[in-house]
Every structure is written in structure tokens, then in C-alpha cells.
Amino acid sequence: MGKGARKKDPKKDRKPKVRDVFVARPFEGLAAEPELIAMREFVPSGTARLTLADDAERKITLGTVLPMAAAAFVRSDGEVFIGMQVQTRSSDISRDLGRSLRWALDAKPGDVLSVPDTTSEPVEGERLQDLLAADAELEVTLHEDFSWWLPEDSDASGDVAMSLERANAAIMPTERLDTGAYWVLAGEKAHLRWVWPADENRLLQALARLSAAGEIGLGDETRYAGSFRAHGLLVPVWDLDPEAHAREWAEPAKQLGERLQKALESLDGEPLNATERRSRDGLIGRQLTLR
Structure with missing residues (x-):
């Protein structure tokens, strides 16, 4: 080591630790809170349009379950979907969904977000409360199957077809x-x-x-x-x-x-x-x- 060279401080090289504080009531403050919980926990096949705080005309569809339990995807016709029932979660479900929503807003037709981002360091402005109109309620539409995954007059194939078959078989009349x-x-x-x-x-x-x-x-x-x-x-x-x-x-x-x-x-x-x-x-x- 040359004269005057400084030793690296290992503490300064460490990435800041993510504060994973459990949020017991993640949808508090949203008029849609009851429906969000229902869609997350026990509604089998349902959709609802989300109202963005800064762009009420943008069409974003919230779904109970997406193909392969994905967090979000953009259908081939350009419609954006966010999934409520996913396989992984962090300590704050509102943040998980907000991150999936932000990803979807910039995604292209055919893009799929398999799992929500549950590991990045929390930042301001990424929860649903920051992104949605707080006073907007959800008008939930129930479906007898999951054909809404697909554009009109389209057929499923491959993994999507298998996921669709399994999902349809699990639906209880609701x-x-x-x-x-x-x-x-x-x-x-x-x-x-x-x-x-x-x-x-x-x-x-x-x-x-x-x-x-x-x-x-x-x-x-x-x-x-x-x-x-x-x-x-x-x-x-x-x-x-x-x-x-x-x-x-x-x-x-x-x-x-x-x-x-x-x-x-x-x-x-x-x-x-x-x-x-x-x-x-x-x-x-x-x-x-x-x-």
C-alpha cells in the first residue's frame, strides 16, 4: 500500500440495511380497503379498475390471481393487470403492490413480473396510498372462470393454459x-x-x-x-x-x-x-x- 493510501472502511462499503417493519393494516386510509382485503384473501376470480391519483384515465386492472400467480403483466392488447394473490410478500403488502404497479406503468405488451419486489430498500411514494386516489372505491366484478386473463377471441397455450385450467378448477361459487x-x-x-x-x-x-x-x-x-x-x-x-x-x-x-x-x-x-x-x-x- 502506497504512502498516504487510506484503508477502506468496511462499514462504509456495506449496503444500507432494509427496515422490514411489519405493517398490520397495509390498506388503511384507502376507501377501497375492504375490497382490497377481500380480493387478497378469499375472492376467487375477480377484477376491479384502479384509479390512479395522477392519471384517472389510465386503465389499470386489479385481479385476484394472474397466470402463474404473477405479480403483474401487460396483456398482448396493452391492458395492464396487477395481481393480488401472489406467492411472496414483504412486511408491507401495500408497498409490494405499489412496486408492481409502478413496474407495470412502464412495461410493454407481453412483459410479465413474476414476483413482487420484496427486497429493495423502502423509499417514499411507492405504497398504494401514494399512487391511488384515496377516496376511490373498488367496483369488483366477479367471474366464473379466469378467461379474463386473455384478450377477446384468444386461446391459451403452454404454461398459461395449464395455469388457467388449475385456477378454474379451484373456483368456489362466489x-x-x-x-x-x-x-x-x-x-x-x-x-x-x-x-x-x-x-x-x-x-x-x-x-x-x-x-x-x-x-x-x-x-x-x-x-x-x-x-x-x-x-x-x-x-x-x-x-x-x-x-x-x-x-x-x-x-x-x-x-x-x-x-x-x-x-x-x-x-x-x-x-x-x-x-x-x-x-x-x-x-x-x-x-x-x-x-
């Missing part, structure tokens, strides 16, 4: 009843799964109030089954009569939603009584946490 509320026929059982954008503790108290009053069901042949946590929100689940068609539950679900909203509002002026607290304790015992 209908949307309300915002975040979905009827699903799972084999011999039917359920209502409802994503509510409310604080978990308050929602449990409201459900307990309805339970104590005998108003938590949707009518005969129904029962409150429990709830699971998904991305920071509580998702109540009801068992329904599998012989009834999905449309028969639309009005009962609407009435239940109204009762639940009133129960939430009543909590501000009237705390739970002893009977309602016992009901709440019973509801807490029937929960499953999903991440």
Missing part, C-alpha cells in the same frame, strides 16, 4: 352482496364473509350487542360462525343455508349491515352491559388470525 361482503359456496356449506373497516374492539362490541339482543343472524338456518383477522381488520363469518341462492341473502345482509352500523354508533353513548360483555367474551373465543 357472489358479492355488499361492500366487502361475499357469499361463498364451499362444498356443502355456504358462508357470508364480511370485511368491516372498523376498529376491531368496537366491532366486537357491536357484534356482542347484536348477539345479546338475538339480532346477530340473517334469519332461519343461519348462525354467526366466528371471525378472522386479515390485514388489520376483523372479518365476521356467518354460516348460511347452502340450499338458498346467493341473491336470497342480499336483503338479510343489508338489514344486518344496518343493525351492525347502528350498534357501532350506539357504543359512543352506551357502554356494554353485563350480558353484552359476556357475549363479547364468547365472540373473542371464536377467532382465527391470518397474516
Whole structure:
């Protein structure tokens, strides 16, 4: 080493460590939060148009599952798709989706992003909250199969054809009843799964109030089954009569939603009584946490 040469500081040569802080409620602040969670967790085949904050006319389609569970792709006709249900994730799903969206905006027809970027160092402006119009809701369209992967009058081939066949075989009949509320026929059982954008503790108290009053069901042949946590929100689940068609539950679900909203509002002026607290304790015992 020549005179005056400086030794390298190994600490300065290291790449900055990525802060991978878990975000419990990744879609908070977006009006579309309930539908985003539903599309991520249990809607089988669905699409919705995303509204960009800086370009409301740009057509971006959000899909539940893309071919080969890809994070994003640009179809041969130029339409951009972002996938919700992928095989890898980081500590912040909103950031993963935002990165996939930014990739897709610059991609060309035929380009595919197989997996989301879950390892790059976080930077400002890359989450969905930074890229989408915060007050825009999602209008989810449900499909009986995954033919929407392809342009009109096109046929699948190769890996896409095999992925399409597998995906179609896994679809359970599903209908949307309300915002975040979905009827699903799972084999011999039917359920209502409802994503509510409310604080978990308050929602449990409201459900307990309805339970104590005998108003938590949707009518005969129904029962409150429990709830699971998904991305920071509580998702109540009801068992329904599998012989009834999905449309028969639309009005009962609407009435239940109204009762639940009133129960939430009543909590501000009237705390739970002893009977309602016992009901709440019973509801807490029937929960499953999903991440």
C-alpha cells in the first residue's frame, strides 16, 4: 500500500440495511380497503379498475390471481393487470403492490413480473396510498372462470393454459352482496364473509350487542360462525343455508349491515352491559388470525 493510501472502511462499503417493519393494516386510509382485503384473501376470480391519483384515465386492472400467480403483466392488447394473490410478500403488502404497479406503468405488451419486489430498500411514494386516489372505491366484478386473463377471441397455450385450467378448477361459487361482503359456496356449506373497516374492539362490541339482543343472524338456518383477522381488520363469518341462492341473502345482509352500523354508533353513548360483555367474551373465543 502506497504512502498516504487510506484503508477502506468496511462499514462504509456495506449496503444500507432494509427496515422490514411489519405493517398490520397495509390498506388503511384507502376507501377501497375492504375490497382490497377481500380480493387478497378469499375472492376467487375477480377484477376491479384502479384509479390512479395522477392519471384517472389510465386503465389499470386489479385481479385476484394472474397466470402463474404473477405479480403483474401487460396483456398482448396493452391492458395492464396487477395481481393480488401472489406467492411472496414483504412486511408491507401495500408497498409490494405499489412496486408492481409502478413496474407495470412502464412495461410493454407481453412483459410479465413474476414476483413482487420484496427486497429493495423502502423509499417514499411507492405504497398504494401514494399512487391511488384515496377516496376511490373498488367496483369488483366477479367471474366464473379466469378467461379474463386473455384478450377477446384468444386461446391459451403452454404454461398459461395449464395455469388457467388449475385456477378454474379451484373456483368456489362466489357472489358479492355488499361492500366487502361475499357469499361463498364451499362444498356443502355456504358462508357470508364480511370485511368491516372498523376498529376491531368496537366491532366486537357491536357484534356482542347484536348477539345479546338475538339480532346477530340473517334469519332461519343461519348462525354467526366466528371471525378472522386479515390485514388489520376483523372479518365476521356467518354460516348460511347452502340450499338458498346467493341473491336470497342480499336483503338479510343489508338489514344486518344496518343493525351492525347502528350498534357501532350506539357504543359512543352506551357502554356494554353485563350480558353484552359476556357475549363479547364468547365472540373473542371464536377467532382465527391470518397474516
